Each structure stands twice: as C-alpha cells, then as structure tokens.
Amino acid sequence: MGDVGTARCDFPGGSAKDLYRSGRKLLDNLPGHVKIWTGHDYPPADTRKDQPMAYLTVDEHNARNKHLADGVIEEEYVSMRTARDKTMGAPRLLHQSLQINIRGGRMPQPTQAGLRLMHLPIQGGEW
Incomplete structure (x- = not known):
C-alpha cells in the first residue's frame, strides 16, 4: 500500500531487485485506472487511515507509494529495502x-x- 510501501525481501529466494523490477513493470505498463488489490494492509500506527485499504490504482501507487512512486530508482530502492529488512525480526x-x-x-x-x-x-x- 502507498503508506507502507513494499514487502520485505529477506526471506528465502527473496530479491529486492526482482521486487523493484516487478513492481515497476506493473506501474509502468498498466493503465492508471487499474486497481492493484493488496493481499493485506498493515497501516502504521501514525497513519491517517482509519481502516485498512484493499487496493490502490496504478496512478495512486505512482503518486504516493512510499517505496515505488515515480522517481524512485532501482539502486535507491534496493539500498532502502535491504537496510530496512536487516532491522526487522522474523x-x-x-x-x-x-x-x-x-x-x-x-x-x-x-x-x-x-x-x-x-x-x-x-x-x-x-x-
């Protein structure tokens, strides 16, 4: 989701590069009105949302996904995702x-x- 960003990539077989490329492939090639349904949403405690969200459109992800918004480059994403994943417990x-x-x-x-x-x-x- 836009406020949470993307999932962690440190599980067996995970790859921050692959996740970035897969996400960008969707966001760069699908029409802006297409809804991307999320398997689950974990709104942070400081969120402005009062309810979890089921989906965002491609345009909404491009505008406000904190990890995959337009302008986030692969190297920046991989560095952020790798560093963040190292701080997370199992x-x-x-x-x-x-x-x-x-x-x-x-x-x-x-x-x-x-x-x-x-x-x-x-x-x-x-x-």
Whole structure:
C-alpha cells in the first residue's frame, strides 16, 4: 500500500531487485485506472487511515507509494529495502508459513497416526 510501501525481501529466494523490477513493470505498463488489490494492509500506527485499504490504482501507487512512486530508482530502492529488512525480526509464524509455501499451499502428509507435523527450530537454552 502507498503508506507502507513494499514487502520485505529477506526471506528465502527473496530479491529486492526482482521486487523493484516487478513492481515497476506493473506501474509502468498498466493503465492508471487499474486497481492493484493488496493481499493485506498493515497501516502504521501514525497513519491517517482509519481502516485498512484493499487496493490502490496504478496512478495512486505512482503518486504516493512510499517505496515505488515515480522517481524512485532501482539502486535507491534496493539500498532502502535491504537496510530496512536487516532491522526487522522474523515474523511469528515464519517457519510454519515457509513449510506450507514451499509445498505450494499443501499441508504436510499425515503420519501413520494421522498427524500433520510442522518442523520448528529451537534456539538456545537448556532443557
């Protein structure tokens, strides 16, 4: 969304260059009235919005997307996105999400007991 910008690129297979180029390809080639529907919107606490938004038009993104607005060059974007991603902690459900995403949305196969198990890393500490 315009006030939040673009998603992070530091997950496995992520690329700030690829995200920039993909975003610019859409914004440079689609008509201005076309709506780009966002999968989710996380308005910052200091936002002027009182509700999350479902979409912005191409013209609205070009005018006010804080990361991909007209005039933002690739090197600037990649530098900003890479630096910002380094400051962000892992999402709460990262490991579970990756296991499902890698399988194309399919859950793990059930065990003989019928359980579908996810693998979770354990960091530090003694048992």
